[in-house]
Amino acid sequence: MTRAIMIQGAGSNVGKSMLVAGLARAFTRRGRAVAPFKPQNMSNNAAVTVDGGEIGRAQALQAMAAGCAPHTDMNPVLLKPESETGAQLVVQGHRVGPRAARDYMRDKAGLLPRVLESFHRLCRKADLVLVEGAGSPAEINLRDGDIANMGFARAANVPVILVGDIDRGGVIAQLVGTQAVLEAGDAACITGFAVNKFRGDVRLFDGGVTEIVTRTGWPCLGVVPWFADAWRLPPEDVLDLASTPGGPCRIAVPQLGRIANFDDLGPLANEPGVSVEIVPPGRPLPGDADLVLLSGSKSTIADLAALRANGWDIDLAAHVRREGRVLGICGGYQMLGRSIADPEGLEGPPSTVEGLGMLDVETVMRPEKRLALSDAHHMASGAPLSGYEIHLGQTHGPDRDRAWLRIGDRPEGASSISGRVRGTYLHGLFASDPFRAAYLAEMGASSDLCYGATVERTLDALAAHLETHLDLDRLWDLSRPVAG
Template sequence: MTRSIMIQGAGSNVGKSLLVAGIARAARRRGISVAPFKPQNMSNNAAVTVDGGEIGRAQALQARAAGRDPVIDMNPVLLKPETEIGAQVIVQGKRFATMRARDYGRAKAELMPRVMESFHRLAESADLVLVEGAGSPAEINLRDGDIANMGFAAAANLPVVLVGDIDRGGVIAQLVGTNAILPATDRDRIRGFVVNKFRGDVSLFDDGRSEIVSRTGWQDLGVLPWFSEAWRLPAEDVMDLASLRRGGPIKVAVPRLARIANFDDLDPLVAEPEVQVTIIEPGRPLPGDADLVLIPGSKSTISDLADFRRNGWDIDLAAHIRRGGHVMGVCGGYQMLGSGIADPDGIEGAPGHVPGLGHLDVATRLEPAKTLALKTATYLPTGDIVEGYEIHLGQTDGPDRARGWLGFDGRIEGAASSNGRVMGTYLHGLFASDAFRRAFLARLGAGASDFAYSETLDLTLDELADHLEAHLDLDALLGLARKI
């Protein structure tokens, strides 16, 4: 008998994704087969699934917490912003269309059957499906045709737990205000609430909890103190990387591209004790004392390359290389480092060709077909195994490919300059492989490190589950789940 419950937020970034991951790990430890589900996500930080599609990376982390492989049904609709007003729409793991926001609003009714199909198919493999909302149900202007929050809850007939964020202030207004403006049929779906990100003495908020209960009638499921180890888990938003803990002696500078994508390459470096990662905001120069400049992936490489130049980062990067600094370009960053990018089909805008940064003797041609695959590779200098994934448009070739430094599928992948200080690859996730990360960082002067990234992820998920068990009434929360 499969049961399900939906976790929604009284606002964006209230901690829903982390909460679902923690509940999933806690449920798994109780012997419950659990699966995460998010009807609609908006993120350029995607994960490649075992069934050959892409979903939001937060759902991949939740799948890990649940002890199962990520599959496309865990996030049937993924919106990947390409401009300020439009996004690529991924449906059940594959590209569906590129739409402006207004056009997507009209298309949601067409997508709901696909969302429900994925939900019910996923439910066949689990005892419990934990559903995560997107944004907030308080955005009642978006209720018509909604597939992300109450529209989905109504279609699947699910009870809802609402999460408020006390760290940003006004949590009573968040929760009580949501209760006040929701239509009665939606309001009645909310059975309980959680107050998240509390700092200090929780007992000081006892009166606040009582006020929320008296004004809403919802069950108080607990106040969750700030989880200080959250930084060890993959970030869903690049802005979450901006306030990182101070790290080690190796300085890695990462320019924040406007359309940065698949920046999970940074997560193992953020957690690595030998490394200090600094996100360089637009308008700031690349630091002169960086050991490595890492240019991450991009959803719109040509546009981000233009922004790179507008920020003067091309000049800073050239100076960094003249000083003997190292550079790594991953996916879109790899394409930027070459001599040029050809877009004959107008995939990223008007058809044409733009010059690259010119630090690798390779050139890229964008093509409509997307490469999307999990990969196991060999780091050729050491023979170490590297696991990762490819998710990109286009092919890159040129003389510096002869110095490719990864091997898989019977071919050489990547490129490097003649002195080996500038490197590029299409393989995301390679820094999660401990042996490769140690070998690469040793080239930058890092000391020996026994840090194990994958093991640390699972330990942190267990600590998160312990945190929830200690501060929430998980028995009551799980008891609210309804048979589907």
């Protein structure tokens, strides 16, 4: 019979996603069929699934760790923030439409049947379902109608392991305090705890473990040291984006507020000869960058306004005059054109805005979202690549006649006359080793990195790390059979 257990956090960003990925690989190596599941995710970093939908990028990585294909059932509710008070709602992989935060909070309980439907479908295909919570159950102001933490755990009768982050400090208060604020039925769901991100000699926290056990009555499954190679895995959240110093080839990435699908950066960050610099708001783009990369955006028009407000449009123009290269991916591609029209108000009030004018193309936003896994090739080198498309806009114009990629028989992307400014809708292209090597060679950099193998080795190392520092046998025993 299928078993399930849920990993919840005593706070946000405690490492839940990473722990679930490592546990998925560890139990898979033990011969179990594992499936990851997150009832509700909030992220602009999405992945396209084999069944033609989208889920959070973290669940796609967890599926890879478990050796299975990403499926929309692994993340049935996805919220993609579009503003400070609203998000695009995706249910079982497909866009429903925009939701104001207040409206979603009022209506979210109505999504629980769809969440449970996806969960039970997964359970029919796995020995163990590893469920990841969202944020923290200690946010009891969000408990009414909850589908992400204790609301799901109780509806599905799934036991919970609570994880604290010692790197932030106050981990005893995190864990003990969570128990203190939960109502009795929710607190009873928690069957154990773990402490994550410890730096130094874990024996120094023996007294802390004793205090938590004494005050909560929960068993400790382990204290997990800091996993230094976590940066080698695709980041889940914009908070995880960080510059990676490396070799002399310098790539600058403006950090826009609604940056999306930035897993394009992971393979470049792993290149020994490449330095990836995430440029925060308020700082100029470096004048000596070889490439400025404009990533995807969940709100292209708003991010374009922010780019101008930071003066990055001026920096980009100077970069191009110095014969520097620019690559726009998805939303970044749209920004590089002459105009972006949103006649139906998909990103806000209906409007047409002037683009950066670095590509002779124009984009019109349409409500039909394109979701596709795509195999392609680089026209200059013939290098094969694969990736995914996930966008609303349609882009046309003369510079598309200089497409630099081809998907099947269809030209993809656009190039300036000089070839130094390019755009494409294809995400994930740098994960393909032959293409990445050919692209970097244009800037005088070499590559012999096998990125996929690097990710697999890192997942194996993470699994071994958790085997050493967590009691996985006890975790299995604490998991509970799932009623069909």
